[in-house]
Amino acid sequence: MEYILTADALSKHYGNFKALDRFTMHIPKGSIYGFVGKNGAGKTTFIRLICGLQKPTKGTYTLYGTKNTHKNIGMCRRRMGAVVETPSIYLDMTAEENLKEQYRILGLPSFADIPELLCLVGLNDTGKKKAKNFSLGMRQRLGIAVALAGSPDFLVLDEPVNGLDPQGIIEMRELILKLNREKQITVLISSHILDELSRLATCYGFIDNGRMIKEIGAKELEAACRKCIRIQVSAIKPLTLTLDSMGIDYHILSDTMADVFAKINISQLALALSKQDCDILSVTEREETLESYYVNLIGGARNE
């Protein structure tokens, strides 16, 4: 698999505090990577490191195959755009002026793309309104437009839906999906709003106390969170034979336990199993959400 960004044992210490501790990450090209963690877990610190705002204490990261210690890392960063925490925009300028300023910083010779970019983020009709008079959602979208100047193929968004109203959240989601699908931009989104992330992300990374707890694909996660019936039986083989004969999808957990991904007739199953001298010991319905998956993962349930 081709990765846009990888981190290897990356650490960042502020005095004695370890904001990142031997952190690893792999962001596949073309993905929307959901970076999940509670406040203070180290998400923004990691984003600051890859944006070159801060230097790692230990470890390395690789952007487009170039290590952060290599002299060309600056050139590689030209291919990425980022909105770190708050949108980086001049509040005393209009949307168009902000983009012109960014174009100058990038050294782009023409401003011809600006109307298209403003249209893409839905700010084409803001006219002479200054950014300080924009709503939070408009500022976020302008921040993304500034990050998109120079046509990056990797976009880093730090908590892009924080503080947005429901309409703003929907617009932001549609924009991110559009950028990923139409422009093939790889997106890294950090958030602790799991429900929102689950509608966007194609893979996830869970961070806690500065460490990567788990990286998982959306399909894998979906399977893990799929609604199922957990059946405990006296022997697993008769159960699998019966389920196979019924054409039902299942996942074996142990010698006596399996998750069944279908609505089954318990009486029919019990009858079929009893013919093979197999008893059903328990049946429970299970449905794991991204939230419960995350809580279980970071040990939240244990602490409750």
Next chain:
Amino acid sequence: MNKLFAANFSRLKKDKPFWICNLFMIAFSIFLQITYCRSIEDFTFVLDEMVFTYCTFVGILLAAFVSLFIGTEYSDGTIRNKMIIGHTRTAIYLTNLFTCCFAGLVMCFSFILPTLIIGIPLFGFFSADLRSILLLLFLSFAMTFAFVSLLTLVSMLRQNRAIASVINILGVFILLFFAAYINARLQEPKTYDSYIYETDSGQIAEEAEEPNPYYLTGGKRKMYQFLFDALPTGQAIQLTQMQPHDPVVSALSSAGICLIASGVGIVVFKRKDIK
């Protein structure tokens, strides 16, 4: 760096504090000449006396301007845009420094040009020779750059715009008061003159000349004089009075301040964690 300069100058063109500072300089020049013109019947004025008055004010104006111009990059977070796309920290520091130096020069000329345009017809041309006027002009620009270097150092290393503004403005005022104090100590007379006075009983008494205990001598006087020549605010007072004590020390000191402040600023800024 050209890209950063293009962006900075485009921002400077629309920067309100910059234009307010320039308008103040123009208005102050006009006000000064009107005031001098109204007293021309009682006193004789020459152009030289007013043309370098800006030296006292340029530091204060620059303290406000530099803090706001550079501080906005932090408060609006736009300095991140420059770093994310790969501009080096040295380039970012230097372009901000040079842009503010340019702004400082424009502020100086905002005072000088109206003074010359209105002043020459009213008061005539400079009475001093042109070479010494050009030397003073050079020293005043060097002093302006020294101010900008110190103010840029504070503004680039303090991410909080309000704190940077307070440090810069207070700093310039403290240095001005310090320079004024040094000047007052250097101006102390060597002795108190003898004088004759009439006592309450109507007798004439005489007090002999006495040495002034506050008069600075020896190494202490040299140190005070060096500080007065080296400090940008000390230079500002000397240049406003058109009496630079030692132009070489002043010029070298300005150059030294520029180099040391910028060197330290770049080294610390390169290691700084940006939020």
